[in-house]
Amino acid sequence: MTGPGTRLVVYRADRRYVGFLKQLNQPEHGIVAVRIRPGMRRESWLYRDILAAVGKLPSVTGTTSLTELTDITTAAWLRAHHITQLVVLDAGNASRQVLAHMQQFADAMEIGLWICAERHITQAIADTVIGRQVDVVDQRSFDRTFALYMNRRPVPRDHAADYPAVIPFSSYPVFIEDVERLLTPDDAHHVRTLHALTYAHFSRQLAGVPTDDQVRRLAHEAVHTASTIAKIITTVRAFQQAAFDAASIHVSFHERRLAGDWAILGRHTALDPETWVRLRAYRQPYRGAAAAIQAAGIPIDGMHDLQLGDVGEATVTCGGQLHALHPGSELFVRALAWERNLSGAASSDRLFVAPSGAPYPERRLADAITVLRTEIGVNLYGHDLGRRNPTVDQFANKYIHSITRLRETA
Amino acid sequence: MTRRGSLHLAGLDDVGIVRTRHLRMTEKVLESAVTHGEIILVYGDPGLGKTLSVAHLVEAHEVPHLWVQVAPKPSPKEVVVQLLKGIEGKFPSRGETLYEMSDRLIELLDDQPRIVVLDEAQNFTKVGIDQLRYIYDRSAAGFPLVLVGGASTNRVIGADPQLSDRVAGRVAFRPLADTELIGVLRQYHPYLGDADPGLIFDLNGKWARGMFRRWSKILKEGRSLAGGAGVLDEKTARAVLAKIGDGA
Numbered sequence: 001m002t003g004p005g006t007r008l009v010v011y012r013a014d015r016r017y018v019g020f021l022k023q024l025n026q027p028e029h030g031i032v033a034v035r036i037r038p039g040m041r042r043e044s045w046l047y048r049d050i051l052a053a054v055g056k057l058p059s060v061t062g063t064t065s066l067t068e069l070t071d072i073t074t075a076a077w078l079r080a081h082h083i084t085q086l087v088v089l090d091a092g093n094a095s096r097q098v099l100a101h102m103q104q105f106a107d108a109m110e111i112g113l114w115i116c117a118e119r120h121i122t123q124a125i126a127d128t129v130i131g132r133q134v135d136v137v138d139q140r141s142f143d144r145t146f147a148l149y150m151n152r153r154p155v156p157r158d159h160a161a162d163y164p165a166v167i168p169f170s171s172y173p174v175f176i177e178d179v180e181r182l183l184t185p186d187d188a189h190h191v192r193t194l195h196a197l198t199y200a201h202f203s204r205q206l207a208g209v210p211t212d213d214q215v216r217r218l219a220h221e222a223v224h225t226a227s228t229i230a231k232i233i234t235t236v237r238a239f240q241q242a243a244f245d246a247a248s249i250h251v252s253f254h255e256r257r258l259a260g261d262w263a264i265l266g267r268h269t270a271l272d273p274e275t276w277v278r279l280r281a282y283r284q285p286y287r288g289a290a291a292a293i294q295a296a297g298i299p300i301d302g303m304h305d306l307q308l309g310d311v312g313e314a315t316v317t318c319g320g321q322l323h324a325l326h327p328g329s330e331l332f333v334r335a336l337a338w339e340r341n342l343s344g345a346a347s348s349d350r351l352f353v354a355p356s357g358a359p360y361p362e363r364r365l366a367d368a369i370t371v372l373r374t375e376i377g378v379n380l381y382g383h384d385l386g387r388r389n390p391t392v393d394q395f396a397n398k399y400i401h402s403i404t405r406l407r408e409t410a
Numbered sequence: 411m412t413r414r415g416s417l418h419l420a421g422l423d424d425v426g427i428v429r430t431r432h433l434r435m436t437e438k439v440l441e442s443a444v445t446h447g448e449i450i451l452v453y454g455d456p457g458l459g460k461t462l463s464v465a466h467l468v469e470a471h472e473v474p475h476l477w478v479q480v481a482p483k484p485s486p487k488e489v490v491v492q493l494l495k496g497i498e499g500k501f502p503s504r505g506e507t508l509y510e511m512s513d514r515l516i517e518l519l520d521d522q523p524r525i526v527v528l529d530e531a532q533n534f535t536k537v538g539i540d541q542l543r544y545i546y547d548r549s550a551a552g553f554p555l556v557l558v559g560g561a562s563t564n565r566v567i568g569a570d571p572q573l574s575d576r577v578a579g580r581v582a583f584r585p586l587a588d589t590e591l592i593g594v595l596r597q598y599h600p601y602l603g604d605a606d607p608g609l610i611f612d613l614n615g616k617w618a619r620g621m622f623r624r625w626s627k628i629l630k631e632g633r634s635l636a637g638g639a640g641v642l643d644e645k646t647a648r649a650v651l652a653k654i655g656d657g658a
Contacts, residue, residue, distance in 0.1 A: 014575045015448055018547050035548060037509065038486055038540035045509060052513075090547075093540065118572050184521065 002085055002112055002145065006103060008129055009116045011139045024087055024146055027054045031146070032078065033087035036094045043101040046094075047074045054081050055280040071101075072342045072355050075109055076285055079342075080335035087114040087146075092122045099128040116142070163190045163274065165377040167230045169255070172240040191234055198222065198238035206246040212403050215243065215251060216396040223395070228274070228377050229259050244406075252401040276328030278376045285339050286352055286360055287368045288332025291380050294369055296323040304362045309347030311337045422630055428597045430622075431590065432583050433463040439579030440467050440556065444525060447552030449576050451531075453563040454583025457623030461529060463583075464558050468525050473554070475525040480533045480559075486541035490515055493526070493545075512545060520550045531559035532566050539570045546576065585620025599629055605642040613647055617655045627654055 013021065024033035034049040054077055078086075086106055091099065099115065106113035114137075117125055137145075164187040170178040179191045205218050222239045226232040236253055243249040279288040293303050293316055302318045310317045314330045317323070325333060336351060343355060352360040372378040390398065427433070436452055443450045452460050468475040476496045481488060490511045494502050497518050502511050519526070534542070546555060557563060557577075564582070568574050586594055591614060596603030602610065602625060618624040628642070628650055635653070636646045 012575060013572070015446070015552065015578055018552070018576060021547070022550070035544065037512070038537065038544050048509070090544070093544075 004106075004110045004112055005135065006106065006113045006115065006129065006132060007135045007137045007142075008121070008125070009114060009137045009139065009142045010121060011116060011118055011142065013118055020143070021089055024089075025053050027081050027083060030082055030084040031087065032081075032083050032085070033089060035089045036091055036098070038093050040093055040098055041095050043071075043098050043105075046088075046098060046102065047071060050074050050086070051077060051283050054078070054083070056283040057281040071105055073283065073285065073339055075105070075342055076335045076339035077283075078109060078111070079338040080285070080331055083111060085112040085114065087116060089116045090118060091115045091125055092117045092120065094124060096124040096127050099124055103128060103132070114142070162186070163194070163228065163230060165228070165230055167191055167233055169233060170237075172237045172244070175237040175241075191230075194231065194234050195238045195241075198235050199242045202239050202242035203246040206243050206249070208247065210247055210249070215247075215249060215403050216400060217392050219251060219253075219400060220390075220392045220395040223258065223399070228379070230377065232258065248406040250402075250404040250406060252404070254399050254401050258399050273328050275378050275380070276326070276331070278378050279329075279332065279372070281376055285332060285335035286354070286365075287372075288329070289336035290352070290365045290368045291372060291378075292325055292329035292332045293323075295329060295380055296325050298323055300362050300366050303365055304352060304360075306351040307347065308337060308340050308345050308349050308351050311351060422626060425599050425626075425629070426597075427462075427466050428594055430459065430463075430586070430594055432459065432581060433466070436463050436581045437467055439581055440464075440471075440525075440554070442579060443554040443556065444471065444473055446578070447549075447554055448578035449546065449555045449557065449573070450579040450581070451564060451567060451577050452556060452558045452581045452583065453532075453561060455561050455585075455621075457621040458583040458585060459622040460558055460583045462622075464527060464529075464556055468527055468556070471525060473523055473525050475527055477527045477529065480528050480530045480538075482533045483535045484533065484538045486537050487511075489538050489541045490545070494518070497524075512541075512548075516545060516548045519545070519553050523551075523553065525554045525556060527556045527558060529558045531557035532561075532563040533559070534566055536570060539567070539573050543570075543573045543576070586622065587620065588614070591620065595625065598625065601633055601640065601642055602629055604640070606644075609642065609644055609647055613651070617651060 011017070021033070021035075024031060026033075032050055032053045034046065034053050037045060037049070040046065051074055056077070086102075086109075088094070088102060094102075102113060102115075115125060115129070164183060167187075168175065168178040168182050176192060176195060179188050179195075183191065202218060202222065206215070210218075219239060222235045223232055226235045233255070236255065236258070240251050240253075243251045276288075276292075279291060282288055290303060293306070294300070296316060298306075298316060298318045306316065306318060311333055312322075313334075314325050315322050316325060316333065339355065340349065340351060340353060343353075343357075345353070350359055352365060354360060369380050372380060432454075439450045442448060452464055454460050465477070468477070476493070478492045478496045481492070484492070487508050490508060491502060494511060494515050497515070502514075506514075528542075542555075546552065557567065559566075564580065567577065588611065592603075592607055592610060595605075595610065613628065614620060618628060628647075631650045631654055632642050632646050635649050636643075
């Protein structure tokens with residue numbers, strides 16, 4: 001019952017059943033469920049909701065006009081996410097035009113379309129399904145079909161992208177207190193967890209009487225592994241607290257310089273799963289694809305000349321050399337390739353071309369990467385691929401203000 | 411935005427809240443609504459204490475509340491705008507579409523648990539109800555939603571089976587029964603509670619008809635006319651009826 005084709009379901013929903021319907025959207029299991037908004041007359045609204053269902057945030061658009069978003073972009077993302085079932089809830093709210101469009105979309109995609117109406121079939125639904133091969137499914141069978149998916153081992157939710165982008169800059173004795181006071185309980189929980197883990201790790205490392213060199217090395221390690229400004233601040237505060245509690249050492253950092261120079265410090269960004277989860281917020285596939293390909297070591301000019309045929313399942317070939325994409329980043333390149341494919345591009349055609357048919361200029365590809373820092377708090381070091389990480393000494397000279405042993409001064 | 415103003419009639423600042431049968435029932439269904447994120451309906455004729463009971467309960471509750479007065483026949487956009495204004499304290503910007511406003515509202519409702527009270531819910535029409543149901547259904551955890559309105563509210567909501575199916579609790583406010591009248595008035599204020607029961611039943615039959623708001627008016631006017639006498643007497647009762655009793 002989960003192959004391509006159209007199914008019609010009429011259901012009744014109390015509060016409990018509404019809860020069941022809310023869990024239907026499971027892109028990781030190939031299911032996308034969207035609810036038709038009251039008065040929905042235009043299919044572009046439904047496309048936005050489908051994209052939101054696979055993680056695209058309507059509020060994150062980059063600098064690109066929304067007019068670039070088409071059924072092709074939506075289809076590309078569904079293909080990239082391996083979606084096989086599209087469940088349309090509250091179908092009674094949809095106009096005839098929207099339903100007919102959905103039917104064509106699902107047929108073209110060769111995915112299952114579930115038209116789900118609460119309590120009764122509207123004239124628009126009847127007009128859409130008349131004369132078509134449609135399976136009428138009762139509510140119990142519908143529940144059974146999707147309960148199978150729900151009862152599968154749940155894919156662990158990726159909490160990586162939940163880390164707050166903005167956190168207090170307060171000094172370490174009051175840092176956690178301010179986090180509790182100023183952030184939402186969920187955000188505070190994420191900060192507290194990272195702080196506690198970092199604190200525990202460095203408390204062990206700093207126990208006893210560490211030398212100044214050891215303190216510098218550990219501070220370098222702490223900052224070097226953090227991937228966002230918020231995480232750097234949290235890590236630094238936890239490190240300072242650990243140094244104070246475990247070794248009675250007060251380590252003072254040039255924090256604002258540290259945050260400002262984060263561009264050259266966050267070298268682990270591409271390896272951090274959070275990076276790629278955050279990038280899913282963008283609806284235009286080229287944005288994530290540009291970031292993924294640059295992180296794989298291909299510069300902007302090389303990226304600009306890539307052809308559709310250069311894209312493999314988890315690799316990209318540039319200048320005869322095979323580049324492996326970072327785990328988690330393949331999704332974006334896959335979505336862009338599908339977008340081009342569905343637009344009718346041949347394997348010898350350029351990869352980075354907008355749905356309108358115009359190639360993306362190099363400048364725009366570079367912007368797509370640099371803007372990530374301000375828009376979603378992800379730094380993929382823009383044009384600075386060639387820059388090296390600072391050594392421990394360089395790091396200490398530039399970012400550590402002082403290391404004071406409190407026992408000695410007491 | 412919380413409900414503004416005193417719960418009682420002006421000039422009755424020294425009276426307390428009487429825990430009537432209806433208030434206790436409302437408290438019970440409200441607690442369940444808050445725990446499970448349910449929709450409840452509180453309805454009845456004007457003057458029976460629905461708004462006062464709900465306002466008292468949500469103001470005393472530890473979960474913050476949002477109180478919105480439903481305009482007559484609100485459009486889907488008005489429903490969303492009023493809720494957003496209630497949360498943010500200002501109207502949304504002009505350029506924002508209903509699509510964007512709805513998504514923002516759902517995010518805000520998911521971010522912080524709130525008891526949402528929609529007063530005068532009998533004013534809803536089909537399109538407003540559809541929008542309200544959409545917002546409720548989209549909210550990740552569901553939020554406690556209290557629909558308060560006149561006697562026709564149950565019919566208005568019942569006419570939309572989809573929303574009606576989601577209503578987890580209903581409290582119908584009815585006039586105070588004769589058997590509970592004296593007890594309730596004794597808890598309400600000694601000016602009425604210590605009065606001759608025969609006089610009370612007489613007033614109730616002629617004009618008050620078990621409506622709490624009318625007893626509040628009798629208390630207010632009676633004390634004002636009697637110049638501070640401790641208990642309602644027959645002469646004052648007649649004067650009160652002559653002044654506010656619609657010819658009763």
